[in-house]
Amino acid sequence: MKNILTKLSIVFALVLLVACSGSSEEPSAVVDQFITLGNKGEMEEAYKLVCKKDQEKVSLDIFKAQAEQLKNPLIQEFVSKAEHKIVDTQIDGDTAVVTVDQQLPDLAKIMQASIQVAMKNPNLKNQDEALKAVLDEFKGDVPMVNKTIKYNVFKEDGAWKVEFPKVF
Numbered sequence: 001m002k003n004i005l006t007k008l009s010i011v012f013a014l015v016l017l018v019a020c021s022g023s024s025e026e027p028s029a030v031v032d033q034f035i036t037l038g039n040k041g042e043m044e045e046a047y048k049l050v051c052k053k054d055q056e057k058v059s060l061d062i063f064k065a066q067a068e069q070l071k072n073p074l075i076q077e078f079v080s081k082a083e084h085k086i087v088d089t090q091i092d093g094d095t096a097v098v099t100v101d102q103q104l105p106d107l108a109k110i111m112q113a114s115i116q117v118a119m120k121n122p123n124l125k126n127q128d129e130a131l132k133a134v135l136d137e138f139k140g141d142v143p144m145v146n147k148t149i150k151y152n153v154f155k156e157d158g159a160w161k162v163e164f165p166k167v168f
Contacts, residue, residue, distance in 0.1 A: 025160065026089070027089055027091060027096035027098050027153040027160045028086045028089040028098050030049055030153060030160040030161070030162060031086065031098040031100060031151045031153060031162055032084070033049060034046055034049045034050075034151075034162045035084050035100070035102075037049075039079055039080075039082055041066075041071055041079075043063035043064055044060065044063065044064065046063065047060050047063045049161060049162050050161060050162055050163075050164070051154050051156060051162060051163050052156060053163070054162075054163055054164050058164075072127075072128070072131070075131065077131075077135055077140075078105045078110070078142055079105075081103075081105060081142045081144060082102065082103060082104050083102070083103040084100050084101065084102045084103070085100065085101045085102075086099070086100050087099050087100065087101050087148075094154060094155035095152070095155070096152075096153040096154075096160070097150050097151070097152060097153070098150070098151045098153055099148060099149075099150050099151075100148070100149050100151060101146065101148050102146070102147050102148075102149055103144050103145070103146050103147075104144065104145055104146075104147055105142050105144060105145075106142075106143040106144055106145040108145075109143040110134065110142075110143065113134050113137045113138065114134050116137070117133040117134050117137055118130070121133055149165045150165065151163070151165050152165075
């Protein structure tokens with residue numbers, strides 16, 4: 001059961017990291033694309049939008065592994081509820097800050113429900129059973145939380161690249 005909780009914690013963290021081809025578009029368009037690709041589980045494409053500094057910290061293989069986790073239909077129930085809206089862009093030369101209002105699954109409530117489900121159902125055999133039990137706990141209505149997240153964006157080799165936001 002502890003193993004299932006650990007996997008659930010990792011999966012929910014990946015959902016956020018989801019919340020990205022180099023692009024010379026506006027910084028806000030690149031951030032929008034990064035978030036959208038991440039939510040779809042298209043991590044290889046999303047990775048192309050990540051700045052070199054963060055690519056050195058997180059390999060493409062890790063992004064691909066995240067995409068595999070996000071393909072799980074039960075995890076998609078959580079991810080599909082995420083929404084975002086770009087509310088501000090401040091550009092200063094080759095740097096920019098893009099402010100995004102995001103509605104994300106409330107991980108605190110989901111983790112609390114996960115613990116309760118695990119305690120009520122110690123015989124859950126795998127991650128899918130655990131995720132289904134958590135969804136059942138919410139009766140399909142995933143709790144959400146609104147967050148304002150600032151994305152730093154840098155111009156590298158003529159294209160805007162996203163830095164992982166500090167919430168991760």
